[in-house]
Amino acid sequence: MVIDLDKCVGCQACSTACKAENNVPHGSPDEQRSRRDIFWNKVIAVTNGKYPKVNTELIPMPCMHCDHAPCVTVCPAKATYRREDGIIVQDFRRCLGCKYCIVACPYGARSFNSKEQEEKEYHRQDLPPDRNVWGKWPFPTRTHGVVEKCTFCFHRIDQGIKEGKKIGTEVVPACVEDCPTEARKFGDLDDTGSEVSRLLASRGWIRLREELDTKCKVYYLLK
Amino acid sequence: MGLTFSKIEGKSREFYLLLILLSAFTLIGFICFMVSYISGHHVLGSSSIIPWGMPITITIYLIGLSAGSLILSSLTYVFGKEEYRPIARLAVYLAIILIFGAMIGIALDLGRPEKTWRLFMFFVLNNMRSMFAINGILYGGYFLIGVIYLGAIFAEKVKFIKMMGKIAIGWAALVHMGTGAIFGFIATRPIFFSPIKPFEFLSAAMVSGLALLIIAVVATFKFTKRNLNQELIFSLSRLLRILIIVLTVMVLIDKLTHLYSPHRDPTIWLLTGPYSWIFWGLQVGFAYILPMIILFHPQYGKNIKGVMVASFLVVIGIFGERFSLVIPGTAYPLPFYPGKIEGIWGMAGSFPVTPVESFMSLGMFTLMGLLFLVGLKNLELLPVDQSGQQTPEPAKT
Numbered sequence: 001m002v003i004d005l006d007k008c009v010g011c012q013a014c015s016t017a018c019k020a021e022n023n024v025p026h027g028s029p030d031e032q033r034s035r036r037d038i039f040w041n042k043v044i045a046v047t048n049g050k051y052p053k054v055n056t057e058l059i060p061m062p063c064m065h066c067d068h069a070p071c072v073t074v075c076p077a078k079a080t081y082r083r084e085d086g087i088i089v090q091d092f093r094r095c096l097g098c099k100y101c102i103v104a105c106p107y108g109a110r111s112f113n114s115k116e117q118e119e120k121e122y123h124r125q126d127l128p129p130d131r132n133v134w135g136k137w138p139f140p141t142r143t144h145g146v147v148e149k150c151t152f153c154f155h156r157i158d159q160g161i162k163e164g165k166k167i168g169t170e171v172v173p174a175c176v177e178d179c180p181t182e183a184r185k186f187g188d189l190d191d192t193g194s195e196v197s198r199l200l201a202s203r204g205w206i207r208l209r210e211e212l213d214t215k216c217k218v219y220y221l222l223k
Numbered sequence: 224m225g226l227t228f229s230k231i232e233g234k235s236r237e238f239y240l241l242l243i244l245l246s247a248f249t250l251i252g253f254i255c256f257m258v259s260y261i262s263g264h265h266v267l268g269s270s271s272i273i274p275w276g277m278p279i280t281i282t283i284y285l286i287g288l289s290a291g292s293l294i295l296s297s298l299t300y301v302f303g304k305e306e307y308r309p310i311a312r313l314a315v316y317l318a319i320i321l322i323f324g325a326m327i328g329i330a331l332d333l334g335r336p337e338k339t340w341r342l343f344m345f346f347v348l349n350n351m352r353s354m355f356a357i358n359g360i361l362y363g364g365y366f367l368i369g370v371i372y373l374g375a376i377f378a379e380k381v382k383f384i385k386m387m388g389k390i391a392i393g394w395a396a397l398v399h400m401g402t403g404a405i406f407g408f409i410a411t412r413p414i415f416f417s418p419i420k421p422f423e424f425l426s427a428a429m430v431s432g433l434a435l436l437i438i439a440v441v442a443t444f445k446f447t448k449r450n451l452n453q454e455l456i457f458s459l460s461r462l463l464r465i466l467i468i469v470l471t472v473m474v475l476i477d478k479l480t481h482l483y484s485p486h487r488d489p490t491i492w493l494l495t496g497p498y499s500w501i502f503w504g505l506q507v508g509f510a511y512i513l514p515m516i517i518l519f520h521p522q523y524g525k526n527i528k529g530v531m532v533a534s535f536l537v538v539i540g541i542f543g544e545r546f547s548l549v550i551p552g553t554a555y556p557l558p559f560y561p562g563k564i565e566g567i568w569g570m571a572g573s574f575p576v577t578p579v580e581s582f583m584s585l586g587m588f589t590l591m592g593l594l595f596l597v598g599l600k601n602l603e604l605l606p607v608d609q610s611g612q613q614t615p616e617p618a619k620t
Contacts, residue, residue, distance in 0.1 A: 031265070034265070035567065036265050036271060038271070044568045046563065047565055048563070057562070070410070073353065074353050074355065077342070078349065097333045097338075098342075103274055103553055107559060108272075108559070112269075115263035144334070145334030146334055147334070208559055208560060211485070
């Protein structure tokens, strides 16, 4: 994924789209105060300098899906693992909830889900109200007592590959699809012809916390 | 084998009162655990920012006490220091119940405690690159070795005891260094990340284990009205002095290296920030400075009460050391991007003290006390009083 910091306006549409797509609970004010609300995607604001000479950068932060992922190394139960296409996924059935991965993640990308989600919390406006019509949940079933994180919407990608669609143009994660300024681009970094490779060749880019050598796969194009 | 061991009678009113009190608190702790399990971990103080709270703090604390206690028991059985023989059985038993408590502590902290068995599926379902999984082997093996060791001691098989003692001492050191490695290998958290952590943990284990042993021995002997050889306690307290100095040097080196960049800011935050009172007050004050003053004092250091007070301070202080590692270590905000991170993502986490967590923690400790009492009643852990005022049955040979 490539995120253009020049285009990002910090509207949090990606965070909202992620919550809608993956059915991440919105979190009550009480949960927010105690910092127990779940974020798969967040947008942070970083200020440098003092008024009147001040610069604020808006950094959208999904999971970085690192090649050398600290969370995969520390997980005792193989609950979080790297798929062949490089996406780091979390298997809720294997997860013990030991929270070691939260401690090890350098990007704060992981959240602990402490409570079982009630059925009324599943808001999907695009689905008919009667659950019998559409059967199983069309998104990963969430459960309490485990650690969750961004999945790069792998359910969309898998579905797209099955249907023979082109990943990166026709099928993208929800945050990419929803970004009003098209600051986010998604695609195959190994494919030299993809748009993300073209963007990385055209501009200067950074990755966050390079000093930890995580080799993460979310690139930021600088202003 | 001039020394025989016996069970305590355990029929006095005080014994039953203590038993009932401890059981009540253990029950309350269990109820609190069920509350946290059924309604979710949000009743505990931990959050996504500070994922590890009291249970993990207590766990590493108990592991420390356990490993230290076992290593000290080997003074008799491996190194042949006969003067410690009266308390060696007690030390091994203490080590076993403490590691058991530590494993319970880990299970309590899991979001899914019913999946604890997955931690022990070595090489099958486990990722063996994880320090947690490696520690699963260490803890499980330690518990088994401890039980076999105690069994051998009861059976009085001298050669076998010596062999098991050697294995146990090495394994205990490994257990504690492994626990330190859980924290020391995490490059993300500057307060954790340090190659000296395993050794610091090991020395902290020896210090706290020895201090707890002194308390347990003095209290048990007093409660059961046995004659205590005072010289024994003073030789232990001299050992305690040396170990505290070693630990202080370790922590000093750790913090000094962390005062250099890139870990400078988090360390200064630890030393001056909202959790600094735990570091300076509990860790440095209670665990290092005050006990050292007492133990080196020409008068108080030669007094059972003085040694007891120092040991109490050490046991509390080492708990402070664990606390000031686990909680501030994760509370410090992660530097995602150079500059000042605005809003909630740039704020340090806070750790509220919640009643459920407090009573659960208390329950863990009372469970240890309960197991200790049950062991005293049912196992031959204490030496028979040489003055012959009691007539307990002698140990089987």
